[in-house]
Amino acid sequence: MSKTPIPKPTESELEILQVLWQHGPSTVRFTNDQLNQRREVGYTTTLKLLQLMLDKGLVLREDDSKTHVYRAAVREEETQGLLLDRFVDSAFGGSAMKMVMQALGNHPTSADELAQIRSLLNQIEEQRNGNSTSKPQNDEPA
Amino acid sequence: MSKTPIPKPTESELEILQVLWQHGPSTVRFTNDQLNQRREVGYTTTLKLLQLMLDKGLVLREDDSKTHVYRAAVREEETQGLLLDRFVDSAFGGSAMKMVMQALGNHPTSADELAQIRSLLNQIEEQRNGNSTSKPQNDEPA
DNA sequence: TTGTATCTACGACGACTTTCGTATATGTTT
DNA sequence: AAACATATACGAAAGTCGTCGTAGATACAA
Numbered sequence: 001m002s003k004t005p006i007p008k009p010t011e012s013e014l015e016i017l018q019v020l021w022q023h024g025p026s027t028v029r030f031t032n033d034q035l036n037q038r039r040e041v042g043y044t045t046t047l048k049l050l051q052l053m054l055d056k057g058l059v060l061r062e063d064d065s066k067t068h069v070y071r072a073a074v075r076e077e078e079t080q081g082l083l084l085d086r087f088v089d090s091a092f093g094g095s096a097m098k099m100v101m102q103a104l105g106n107h108p109t110s111a112d113e114l115a116q117i118r119s120l121l122n123q124i125e126e127q128r129n130g131n132s133t134s135k136p137q138n139d140e141p142a
Numbered sequence: 143m144s145k146t147p148i149p150k151p152t153e154s155e156l157e158i159l160q161v162l163w164q165h166g167p168s169t170v171r172f173t174n175d176q177l178n179q180r181r182e183v184g185y186t187t188t189l190k191l192l193q194l195m196l197d198k199g200l201v202l203r204e205d206d207s208k209t210h211v212y213r214a215a216v217r218e219e220e221t222q223g224l225l226l227d228r229f230v231d232s233a234f235g236g237s238a239m240k241m242v243m244q245a246l247g248n249h250p251t252s253a254d255e256l257a258q259i260r261s262l263l264n265q266i267e268e269q270r271n272g273n274s275t276s277k278p279q280n281d282e283p284a
Numbered sequence: 285t286t287g288t289a290t291c292t293a294c295g296a297c298g299a300c301t302t303t304c305g306t307a308t309a310t311g312t313t314t
Numbered sequence: 315a316a317a318c319a320t321a322t323a324c325g326a327a328a329g330t331c332g333t334c335g336t337a338g339a340t341a342c343a344a
Contacts, residue, residue, distance in 0.1 A: 010300085010301065010302085011232050011301090011302095012301075012302065013301095014232050014233060015232070018235050022235075027321095028321080028322085029320090029321090041302095041303085042303070042304055042305095043304095043320095043321095044303085044304060044305080044306095044322090044323095045302070045303050045304065047321090047322070047323085048302085048303080048304085048323090048324090049301095049302080049303095051322085051323080051324095052301095063322095066309095066310065066311070066320090066321065066322090067320090067321065067322095068321085068322080077244065080233055080234060080240075080241070080244055081244060081248050083229075083233045084233070084241065084244055084245060084248065085248075087225075087229050087233075088245070088249075090153050090156050090157070091156060091222055091225045091226070091229075092222060093160050093164075096245050096249040096251075097251070097255050097258070098222075099222075099226065099245060100242055100245050100246065100259065101258070101259070101262060102219065102222055102223060102226055103226060103230070103238050103241060103242050103245075104242065104259070104262055104263070104266065105262070106223050106226065106227075107230075107238040109238075109239070109266060111267070111270065113239050114263050114266065114267060116239070116243070117242065117243070117246070117259075117263060118260070118263060120243060120246055120247070121246070121256050121259060121260060124246065124247075124251060124256065125253070125256060128253070152330085152331065152332085153331090153332095154331075154332065169291095170291080170292085171290090171291090183332095183333085184333070184334055184335095185291095185334095186292095186293095186333085186334060186335075186336095187332070187333050187334065189291090189292070189293085190293095190294090190332085190333080190334085191332080191333095193292085193293080193294095194331095205292095208290090208291065208292090208339095208340065208341070209290085209291065209292095210291085210292080
């Protein structure tokens with residue numbers, strides 16, 4: 001019954017998690033190479049980070065072979081959700097609405113993406129109303 | 143032509159900015175009182191923070207009277223936009239879409255808010271298409 | 285004038301994060 | 315075996331952030 005007490009990853013740890021999420025279980029070498037495509041990071045720096053993340057429970061590792069293989073111990077969406085909560089709280093005073101509006105306003109959004117969002121909105125509304133039909137109702141009954 | 147080089151506020155600085163945004167120009171005492179409604183913070187801590195923020199250019203102050211009055215030097219939406227960019231980058235690999243979907247999925251959203259978002263989506267689409275009519279088009283023509 | 289309350293300025297400490305140098309183990313090649 | 319490449323472990327430096335103690339200034343009350 002205890003919720004998983006996921007520790008909040010730091011920015012650098014997030015960078016690493018992105019690599020692991022995207023590419024699956026990886027060696028230190030591979031992870032470091034990926035990071036270096038964006039910015040310069042020393043090998044031992046990446047190693048140390050992964051070791052710390054292991055302590056925190058953010059990653060798991062297999063040391064069957066000489067070279068250890070790390071993989072994410074936290075799921076992408078779960079982690080992002082956690083961070084999102086914190087962020088909405090500290091930057092938007094808790095109003096997720098405000099944040100969504102800002103995001104939609106500031107970032108270029110393709111027509112396809114707009115459609116995706118609309119579809120999600122429909123889903124939410126249907127679930128809220130407990131409808132099993134997909135027919136949209138326009139007004140509340142008088 | 144130079145974009146305003148707003149330094150990224152830390153979490154504590156954000157807390158203070160929220161107070162200033164919400165209540166307008168404030169003394170250290172008032173600001174500290176506000177903060178203490180949420181958590182315990184020492185007076186000199188708040189003072190120090192405000193002084194640092196003054197150096198960074200995040201706030202301005204008037205020291206006409208003995209007691210200084212601080213006010214936000216950065217606008218709310220601008221700052222939030224800046225932070226949002228950084229956050230989307232580090233937590234969602236740059237995909238604002240993914241983040242919006244998460245936010246809508248995870249947070250309870252009232253019917254009214256859903257309508258607000260729909261309205262915003264319509265606006266965006268109209269602007270993109272350069273339409274002056276507000277008539278919504280339902281389908282793409284076959 | 286003397287005491288009291290309230291303010292600003294400033295320095296410093298502890299926690300956390302990121303970074304890297306160095307030591308050491310292990311495997312590989314000649 | 316000797317030299318070399320590559321891996322992990324560990325300690326520590328450097329920077330940032332939040333916190334607060336203390337000193338000194340200023341106004342006001344008794």
